[in-house]
Amino acid sequence: MMLALALLCLALALLPACLAAVNLGILRTPEPEAEEPGLVSILIPARNEAAVIERTVRAALASAGIAIEVLVGDDHSTDDTAAIVRGIAAADPRLRLVAVPDLPEGWTGKNHTCSVLAREARGDRLLFLDADVTLVPNGAAGLAAHARRSGADLVSGVPRQTMGTLGERLTVPMIDFLLIGYLPMALMRLLPDPSLGAACGQMILMRAESYAASGGHGAIRTSLHDGVRLPRLFREQGLRTDLVAGHALATCRMYRDFRQSWAGFSKNAREGMATSRALPVWTLLLFGGHVLPWLLLVLALLVGDRPAAWVAAGAALVSLATRAAITLVVREPAATVPLHPATICTALAIQWNALLRPDRAGASVWKGRRYPLAPPGSPPHQGS
Template sequence: MMFLPWMVTLGLTVLLAIAITNHRRFPRLHPVAAEDAPLSTLPKVSVLIPARNEAAHIGDALEDLTQQAFPGLEILVLDDHSEDATAEIVCAFMRRAPEVRLLCGKALPAGWTGKNWACAQLAAAATGDILLFADADVRWRPGALRSVLHAMEMLDADLLTVWPTQITVTWMERLTVPLMAMAVMAYLPIWLAHTFYHPLAAAANGQCMAFRRSAYEVIGGHAAVRAAIVEDVRLAQKIKEAGLHLRMADGSGLVICRMYRGAREALDGYTKNIFAGHGNRLSLLALSTLFHWSLFLAPWLWLGLGRSWPLPGWPLWPLALGFAGVAVRAITAHATRQRVGDAVLLPVSVLIFTWIAGRALWQQLRYGGVRWKGRLIRER
């Protein structure tokens, strides 16, 4: 029992060091002046958007993209058997924006997840030198696309994954969504992600991934990760395995997204990803849960139990550890334009993700996979 405070102290010290370093050094998108990226030098870009029941979002995304004032821009949307007005909205844009084109998704083959199959079809139809895969709910501020390409060039990226600035509204969104940025900003040093060619030092965000076409083809595209639920991370790992350059950048308010709307979407979305994000291994998910309880809950439990818990240093040591955990969350929130004050609720977020892990495990046991957008997804 005596070693636990020291282990927690060491863990939080490491996370604080990574968070502070990443806050200073993490690449960020910046507005790019026309003279810094002349239109004549820009590559041909295909923006590829898989869309299943995205009528609420696809119009705004296309409005943003068609206003980017970009030559040779190709915007392909694949309607993945939507049951709403997704296709009709895209068709309306096609009549006034020749760069927009609608593809009708083919039947889902065995062994593929829906998103991976949609992205593979989009890539096969694209003609650009840069293949930029984007979710339908991503919004693009003026000049954002030019900024992505400029960052790609400056960072010498074969794959540039952009972490959009996340918009959170409801309390469940605020308590869950920012932890995605925390996991990157506090757990993975940016220098390691960019310079160490091991697949474990890879992360990516499928909301915005820009590939050089040659790199995408070398790794086998989405066919190489056809059954993956967290295909973004798997593609980033493939890039590293091939000796190519993975680069990451923060959207910095130019690329933004409200990825979930309300408690149900947030819970379902993270339930879909959490088990796959731990390699579909119960042991890793259990260790991760224990790790987060130890670092972000145990200090407050120790503080509350007081002298009845036979550990030295009460109350200053547990209080310092509790605030250190909050500081990790606050630093990453500031770095990614989230609400810094929500950091004090980190213990609540940890409990919510414990519940999400339990939901994911129950769905795996009950259905043999996880449910998402009316489909049962099994990763093989």
């Protein structure tokens, strides 16, 4: 029995290992050409981002190899966000501050702000950046070049994630691990199936024409998880989406401690894994492939079951090697690799907590706003 369980663990560990080997081979950082044609509108939704907005805006304005404009949507900030942006705009006409109207009923704040920014944008490509994302000089040009060469209507990548606390290191690495270890990217590029659509909401480039045709953020107005909903929306309408290696295009520090990390990953859990149908499957895949091997190894050694111990050790090493390979390529801290089993447990705890213990008001709170939780199985988007 123990040997059979160990063999199952090995199979579950080999699945992401094989997918990661393929994905890391085809995922490339896009290279811009000498001068990329067209105008890219860099659109930054901001609500109380005074601590980070100057760095983000100045990095966007330093973009090279392509013509850009930068629009910052001030979503009723109560700090110095707007004043900081106005000060920079006074010296650079490519930057505009857009005052976002009051939030309409039935919208989430980020989607509303992004929709407002898109209406104000003049570019033929729209690059949506979170306010804590710092572009490198050729980041926007690289994304635009890949979109043009590949014919993709939507291109996204995960910025290099910087982490300063244990709480961040126990949570943030799951973004790249899930995308690279569990998304069959070769099939994503080959098949139009909406379920294969994926993006990182921190950095998404879209053709303005395709964005308008799809309904854009207005079509997912109730969502808190644009990284899932937008690419699936595009694919449902026959538009192409793609992923690139984003770690050399931008950096991002999402959170500052475990409390922020828990809240941030909880807010969109029920639009991702945390459904009654999906989460048991993900628990089998993640716990069985990355945590159970270590538990079985200890148990097999204690009871003297050498065959089971060898197989469990193999599964554990495959799991750790997969995580190490992904971590090395995306340039996350190497110190997060030994934390991998704990990271898996933390991710599953967040998802199960979101599914089984939504807060008493039945709502998700983010950036000082409270949103009704979409029930599991609700439609992925609403019409614009």
